[in-house]
Amino acid sequence: MRGDEQQTHARAAALTTALAGIVGGSHVSDDPTVLARYGTDWTGRWRGRAALAVLPLDAEQTAAVLAACARAGVGVVTQGGNTGLVGAAVPPDGSVVLSTARMTTLDTSRLGDGVLTAGAGVTLAEVQRTAAAAGWSFGVDLAARDSATIGGMVATNAGGVHVVRHGMMRAQLIGVEMALTTGEVVRELRGLDKDNTGPSLTQLACGSEGTLGVVTRAQLRLHRPTGATTVLLVPVDDAGTAAELATRARRGLTGVVALEYVDEGARALVRRHLQLDDPLGEGLGGALLVECEDELEAAVAALGLEPRHANAVRVATDDAARRRLWALRERVPEAVNRQGVPRKLDVALPVAELGGFELWLHARIAHLGAGTGASTTAPTLAVIGHVGDGNLHVNVVGPPGVDEAALDLLEDDTYREAVRRGGSISAEHGVGRAKAHLLALVRTPQELAVLARIGHAMDPTGTLRPRASR
Amino acid sequence: MRGDEQQTHARAAALTTALAGIVGGSHVSDDPTVLARYGTDWTGRWRGRAALAVLPLDAEQTAAVLAACARAGVGVVTQGGNTGLVGAAVPPDGSVVLSTARMTTLDTSRLGDGVLTAGAGVTLAEVQRTAAAAGWSFGVDLAARDSATIGGMVATNAGGVHVVRHGMMRAQLIGVEMALTTGEVVRELRGLDKDNTGPSLTQLACGSEGTLGVVTRAQLRLHRPTGATTVLLVPVDDAGTAAELATRARRGLTGVVALEYVDEGARALVRRHLQLDDPLGEGLGGALLVECEDELEAAVAALGLEPRHANAVRVATDDAARRRLWALRERVPEAVNRQGVPRKLDVALPVAELGGFELWLHARIAHLGAGTGASTTAPTLAVIGHVGDGNLHVNVVGPPGVDEAALDLLEDDTYREAVRRGGSISAEHGVGRAKAHLLALVRTPQELAVLARIGHAMDPTGTLRPRASR
Numbered sequence: 001m002r003g004d005e006q007q008t009h010a011r012a013a014a015l016t017t018a019l020a021g022i023v024g025g026s027h028v029s030d031d032p033t034v035l036a037r038y039g040t041d042w043t044g045r046w047r048g049r050a051a052l053a054v055l056p057l058d059a060e061q062t063a064a065v066l067a068a069c070a071r072a073g074v075g076v077v078t079q080g081g082n083t084g085l086v087g088a089a090v091p092p093d094g095s096v097v098l099s100t101a102r103m104t105t106l107d108t109s110r111l112g113d114g115v116l117t118a119g120a121g122v123t124l125a126e127v128q129r130t131a132a133a134a135g136w137s138f139g140v141d142l143a144a145r146d147s148a149t150i151g152g153m154v155a156t157n158a159g160g161v162h163v164v165r166h167g168m169m170r171a172q173l174i175g176v177e178m179a180l181t182t183g184e185v186v187r188e189l190r191g192l193d194k195d196n197t198g199p200s201l202t203q204l205a206c207g208s209e210g211t212l213g214v215v216t217r218a219q220l221r222l223h224r225p226t227g228a229t230t231v232l233l234v235p236v237d238d239a240g241t242a243a244e245l246a247t248r249a250r251r252g253l254t255g256v257v258a259l260e261y262v263d264e265g266a267r268a269l270v271r272r273h274l275q276l277d278d279p280l281g282e283g284l285g286g287a288l289l290v291e292c293e294d295e296l297e298a299a300v301a302a303l304g305l306e307p308r309h310a311n312a313v314r315v316a317t318d319d320a321a322r323r324r325l326w327a328l329r330e331r332v333p334e335a336v337n338r339q340g341v342p343r344k345l346d347v348a349l350p351v352a353e354l355g356g357f358e359l360w361l362h363a364r365i366a367h368l369g370a371g372t373g374a375s376t377t378a379p380t381l382a383v384i385g386h387v388g389d390g391n392l393h394v395n396v397v398g399p400p401g402v403d404e405a406a407l408d409l410l411e412d413d414t415y416r417e418a419v420r421r422g423g424s425i426s427a428e429h430g431v432g433r434a435k436a437h438l439l440a441l442v443r444t445p446q447e448l449a450v451l452a453r454i455g456h457a458m459d460p461t462g463t464l465r466p467r468a469s470r
Numbered sequence: 471m472r473g474d475e476q477q478t479h480a481r482a483a484a485l486t487t488a489l490a491g492i493v494g495g496s497h498v499s500d501d502p503t504v505l506a507r508y509g510t511d512w513t514g515r516w517r518g519r520a521a522l523a524v525l526p527l528d529a530e531q532t533a534a535v536l537a538a539c540a541r542a543g544v545g546v547v548t549q550g551g552n553t554g555l556v557g558a559a560v561p562p563d564g565s566v567v568l569s570t571a572r573m574t575t576l577d578t579s580r581l582g583d584g585v586l587t588a589g590a591g592v593t594l595a596e597v598q599r600t601a602a603a604a605g606w607s608f609g610v611d612l613a614a615r616d617s618a619t620i621g622g623m624v625a626t627n628a629g630g631v632h633v634v635r636h637g638m639m640r641a642q643l644i645g646v647e648m649a650l651t652t653g654e655v656v657r658e659l660r661g662l663d664k665d666n667t668g669p670s671l672t673q674l675a676c677g678s679e680g681t682l683g684v685v686t687r688a689q690l691r692l693h694r695p696t697g698a699t700t701v702l703l704v705p706v707d708d709a710g711t712a713a714e715l716a717t718r719a720r721r722g723l724t725g726v727v728a729l730e731y732v733d734e735g736a737r738a739l740v741r742r743h744l745q746l747d748d749p750l751g752e753g754l755g756g757a758l759l760v761e762c763e764d765e766l767e768a769a770v771a772a773l774g775l776e777p778r779h780a781n782a783v784r785v786a787t788d789d790a791a792r793r794r795l796w797a798l799r800e801r802v803p804e805a806v807n808r809q810g811v812p813r814k815l816d817v818a819l820p821v822a823e824l825g826g827f828e829l830w831l832h833a834r835i836a837h838l839g840a841g842t843g844a845s846t847t848a849p850t851l852a853v854i855g856h857v858g859d860g861n862l863h864v865n866v867v868g869p870p871g872v873d874e875a876a877l878d879l880l881e882d883d884t885y886r887e888a889v890r891r892g893g894s895i896s897a898e899h900g901v902g903r904a905k906a907h908l909l910a911l912v913r914t915p916q917e918l919a920v921l922a923r924i925g926h927a928m929d930p931t932g933t934l935r936p937r938a939s940r
Contacts, residue, residue, distance in 0.1 A: 110820065114720060184920060190818075197896050200676070224724070252694060254724075390664070424664075428664050443667065444656075447656045447671065451669060
């Protein structure tokens, strides 16, 4: 062993001992088998070999762990349910991965008032069940509900299908507890809907992707449960038309629940791979799914449907029928996976730009197919999205033998085009590793400088921002 | 003139010249008549003699003004509509008061999508009118709507009567433009409902009370207009009962618009001073006002009213009748002012503590009346509030000759009691000058240290936090 290797090992051993002293020996591990569990995200795209995994029990242990790592000069990456799509929770080589898995307390003492306090490691599904059992509803829902944790959802300001109704994760928060690398704990947990006592550290934590501190608990405002709903599946030409109808729905419906878009490509994949009976038949074009508490007549009036559309609209007012219509939207990710390993792009756009952006995307994909590379077959495109929020998820599946570098370029070009049209490189997935190199498209040097100073104020050692390759 | 006075004057003249170079000579003033307009808040309680008033036109001018003041070592206080209740917008002696009055641009290019971009100096009333004219509604309403400005409402995270429906000002924001004392401008103005690209400077600005930067524009998400509503005025014993009913309303009503409490004392003042025909008659007790889009039968069922209450409930379903019932709540401030100059306290409490807190308050006031000071008449107490949010506004009017120091003590004791019961020293009014000495009741030393570091990151010279006496 060379001298510097010996030193590295000695430092790692010292840190392990220090962390074991904080969380107990059984909650620190350098076992490669254990570490492997934390070393890849579920897309399989991002990888890293952490030196240690540590599982603190609460905010105090978390703060002590962070301070020990900061003193040792070792970077820390926080991991919740590991359901992120941008690699933010995957530890870089040699870093410490801090798992929130043991922080699973659920304080229901204020449930009567519609306030629930959850440890960072509690899953979304458990919060939803707890709220429902007490006659309330939680405002955010997403497909990864059985794995995604509250801490991660706060750190990433999670979105999903009900943003148009209740807002994003940030809108559900009435407080957060957060541990810092300075060893400090901030605790905005009075459980009050209104509490104007200076800048909100809760709101600063939300969307910070683990770069400022580690969220250890969150206090959630619950909502009344949704009543009986009407689901309409409306044929639309493109995302632009869908977005226009969605705006009418936002302005005219009293109880919007969801406004979701499925493009022609996504419909085709669902039909091809899942043998799903497409409620809109075999025709071309996309679909807008509208779910609302309004009666059918009111919904049709609010949407101002043209006769040619109104006749083709499919309607559901009972559970089985609602599920059939929703399947066309909900099963798209499954159908996409059958086609191949997808790239999942997440963009936000102003409503007026959605149609033009979609046209650009088709042209860009066709151009890729016309290339002279290893493959001349165009990648498969399937666009879905929370169109009521101006949010599209673009799925791109390359044909076998596709030039991955060409797809990398396609990704970057797509984000550039979204920004050129006044949109953003991330609606709800975040920046993470995947888009760090694109951040300057949406943040000025001045904003990046201000954000860096805030980062330094919260985490002076930069412990929570370890470098990782893209 | 002594040497140091000469130096002070020379510095003031140099700063005046510098500011005139930025905003134009006609938009800087050291005229005492002009300065007097900015030197007192509308309660008349807070006063200060600014050295200069400056009116920048946009973010760039604001940033340049702030940087010039920072270089000169002169503190700056931002003033919008000057409708605050805690003295935060009143300049300390010798400081510069920065008025947002000229920043009145209104960008309606995205109004079709329900997005409105307003300069900091635009009034709430103008935003409401603009939204309504385009078939939308703005989510915040408060009595000072003709004076209160959007910039001030962002900086204070304004509340009001519709928080239970649409959330506070923070929930209406999809972006903010802010000028810093470093000369930097941050501009989160893409107008997107979703834009997860790092920590939100917009949300950090909201509620910062002008201590981090100057908000120069805000981008607002509009909502569908409220439909026809039912108003119920329900007799209640106390704030605790009102709060319980309010929680039922939050859980059971599909379209809650407002949940407001008026206590027995407030009702009595309205009857005495305004000769208002009390809809609940001359009886004792308080009232809960429920406004919702639900039908009457659904509302009564959701509230689970006991028979003795249900019979006494007053109901309105047309405009004139709605206004009559609302008058009992809306005219309380006017009635209170007829009684004398009030102290207006603003507290937030957990629902379960509202009843006990109110009892404590009555006992504490009675104790003051039983004192051996200049007056042995107890102050008059009138409690109203946004009880659906756990927010009470406590009005205290001392009898002629009351010992003001005793009322100061009463104020502090009231806030201490709120905190002892798990509540906060400010629901929606903020901290400002009035409650700076109480901040340690709700913020730990660690939190204050973190907030100070964030303050330093945004405003390294402390220019936006000039010292003022309480």
